[in-house]
Amino acid sequence: MFANKEEFKYTFLQRLEMVYGKRFSESTALDQYHTLGNMIREHISNHWIQTNERNRAEHKKQVYYLSIEFLLGRLLGSYLMNLGIRDVVEEGLKELGIQLRDIEEVETDAGLGNGGLGRLAACFLDSLASLDLPGHGQGIRYKHGLFDQKIVNGYQVELPEQWLRHGNVWEVRKEDLAIEVNFWGKVNVYTENGRLKFHHIDAEKVMAVPYDMPVIGYDTKTVNTLRLWSAEPAKFPMNKNVMQYKRETEAISEFLYPDDANDEGKILRLKQQYFLVAASIGSIVREYRNRYGHLKDFHQHVAIHINDTHPVLAIPELMRILLDEEEMSWEDAWYITTNTISYTNHTTLSEALEKWPVYIFKPLLPRIYMIIEEINERFCRNLWERYPGDWKRIEEMAIIAHGLVKMAHLAIVGCHSVNGVAKIHSEILKHREMKRFYEYFPEKFNNKTNGITHRRWLLKANPELATLVTEAIGTGWIKHSEQLIELKRYATDASFKEELAHVKMKRKAILAKLICEKTGIAIDETSIFDVQVKRLHAYKRQLLNVLHIMYLYNRLKADPNFTIYPRTFIFGAKASPGYHYAKRIIKLIHSLAEKVNHDKQIKGQLKVVFLENYRVSLAEKIFPAADVSEQISTASKEASGTGNMKFMINGAVTIGTMDGANIEIFERVGSDNIFIFGLTAEEVLHYYENGGYHSYEYYHHDQRIQQVVNQLVNGFFHDAYDHFEPIYDSLLAQNDQYFVLRDFASYVEAQEKVGTAYEHQEKWLEMSAINIANSGYFSSDRTIREYARDIWNIHE
């Protein structure tokens, strides 16, 4: 179709005029974007159909990845790259007088997620398709993705995100494949031919309408599917109040993470979860029945993966279909269900472990609740046999206890595989958080260290560096990321390092320009770009970073002879709307920036920048420009982290704790090429178990700490003098749950080492090159191969 740029130009112009009824000269960037998008969709439609036909004909086992989040970002650039037509298109457009980059910029991010878990799902889709594996995503087509963040006077303001405002060129609505989902009502139980029957009556029906998006792999004909479900009123609603019914129905796919502070919000979240699951399983089963007629060997041809516990109702939903529709025995249904479904845990934080009150659950999903009760009873009976008389243990492990349904327990009991996302995380699950379950089901537990698609995060995001890499080691790394290790021998090659420095400078200049445009802050392009971008959360300790900057500032002010290598501290973070503490940290960063950036006395040695509305497309501009990657979570708290990998592959050096995947980065690059500080996970957990840390002592004994902590409340930040009291209290009155003060001295020391190391450019560039060389392991291709082999049992 686009054999050469002449052909491309011809088709492009013809399509544009045909669809928009205007001359090219009158067209907008948005028209051009839509035209390109439509051309790509047509271009791949044959491969999309063929992929589905091949899957059917070859009876290949299919994987479905169920996730409440898919943080896709922009798709145009990534699809052009994966199809290998970027150059043709770029050159063709140039001859028409337009820049491909400008067209790319009008695409709104598909921001259907809030952080690592959602971006991981998106990276996995790319790897599945690129490895020619039959793996598809299923999620919710939220009308509004994660809120748009505006900063007003230093405070975060949330605006509804509107990614569908101009339509979505990548999707195909498939109304004929809609699935009916049932809520509320009651269950009639009766006997028929000696079998118990369950009849769900008076249910409120909701239509789940699928929108399919193609997932185009790199340099392959495989086109998988991401199916996103939209909630619509049923054709013939039985409800009295039709308007209210319509509103309530559409609310299901309106927002990602509606506020769940009250019961109404909780009901809506649980509705979303069941909606996703019932629609996904419903469509998988329907397709399967069409092909095989019955569900007896379902687990041999289908694998369903649940991304955290949010889609865990897949377990009782599949049971419901096998029991009530297929009329299987409990034992057969259970065997098929547990052998089909597998589960990844992404956190050990107790506030993120989902527990639903029975009083909400039972009326909303009456039949599903009955099935969970039965699963729980059978499980508890087994526990009783194994641990007779051990009430405490059984109570601890039960799926329903004290009026709550524990979703993680349901996941472990109902899946054949449970995995953590980094070595240390999986160990913590086995030996602490899920210890009892590991004792009972040791064979289920395994680790799959996270990865990122190196194609988006290096090849697409940083073409300058990608070209340099290719010049050194050829193009093999694009499909085989492990080949990046061949860069190791260039780590001491002077001309390679010179090029590397050049590329980094170029990317820093691009980011500096963007920062200036967005914030008005002029930054020194030769300063160290020290970056912390991630969700805002106490455990991620943006506060530790801030306190260190305050300390540097104080020192520069107090001692005119003290100098540092100039540094620009760059932040990007959204705070979840109800998380007031996190929002205060955002304000704190802004207040600090205000003070530091305008202080002539420190002679531009320090700058603080907050980039608003951090999201995938912005991330792609930040990672390539970073010198230092801040991965400073309280050890044991960050399950893995994946930003750390995106920095590493772009040649940034990590300053971090021994937490999550940092540990595996450390193991690969060695202690000379990473800056590690702070308590270990063992030490942190020991403190938690023995209550041994007293933050006040650290405050009392360390003048530097005392000064910066006092400055939170003593009028130092005069624009918000009483706004930071809760932060002050978290550090002292609440005894610093995240060990910020405990790790402060060690962090300062590590930061000093960073500054010194950077001054030795030759050595620094060597560190940078070694980081890139060792990043191949952290490709999601590797991760997906492991899932495919160990958990899903699927093959190309």
Ligand code: 26Y
């Ligand atoms: C439902 C609600 C309580 C909830 C909403 C979102 C619970 C969890 C989440 C999201 C969690 C998340 O993004 N976790 C991150 O997953 C990444 C991918 O595995 C990890 O790298 C990262 O450490 C972890 O915080």
